[in-house]
């Protein structure tokens with residue numbers, strides 16, 4: 688392996704919106720020179736969410752145990768939980784019987800409505816305000832290791848109305864980042880949006896730099912791949928971004944404990 692590179696946001700057929708196997712993901716991770724990959728299938732305890740009731744924990748865990756053994760990149764077992772600040776008791780019950788290495792906390796909905804639908808029905812100003820309120824609630828109350836795609840609303844606002852707000856929500860974003868840091872948690876740099884219309888990291892690089900400035904230390908890199916062909920996409924660029932923001936290491940997780948891997952091999956030029 689030339690250097691350490693870990694993809695900490697990958698979906699498999701145990702997500703409602705993917706058909707990929709863990710084996711195929713691991714094979715692709717090896718072909719692309721990744722050292723580690725973490726499976727993070729969708730899970731929600733909100734009956735209105737698209738993923739509700741569609742995550743078969745036992746099957747996912749069995750396949751993980753089978754396909755993560757032997758030679759090849761390390762595979763970790765994680766989860767992407769939507770709006771984990773709500774229905775906390777149900778979530779706690781679920782997590783108590785499970786054995787995860789890593790949890791991404793994400794906001795996909797505002798109340799019971801998807802972000803995209805909220806923009807269409809309530810307008811972009813309402814949607815931005817309400818979105819960052821949800822993210823702050825999650826940052827303060829949720830059970831997560833890193834916050835997923837922190838400014839996801841920019842991707843959808845760009846798709847829907849050509850709007851991308853770079854610094855209009857600095858106050859809310861600062862509050863979110865401070866809550867994350869206070870709780871000893873982290874954020875991710877999600878590269879999937881580099882290949883969408885807005886062609887930008889999630890969150891925007893200024894948020895990553897701000898996280899560092901405020902004292903943030905834990906950042907994972909994730910492709911958010913829903914098929915093996917996308918595993919590792921944009922990760923070297925994300926590692927370079929982290930380095931240019933002053934980070935010396937990115938994070939990996941085992942049994943929900945962070946472990947840092949050095950970024951020294953990555954050029955800070957994008």
Ligand SMILES: [Zn+2]
Pocket residue numbers: 767793795835836
């Ligand atoms: Zn997500």
Ligand SMILES: [Zn+2]
Pocket residue numbers: 696698767911
């Ligand atoms: Zn995802």
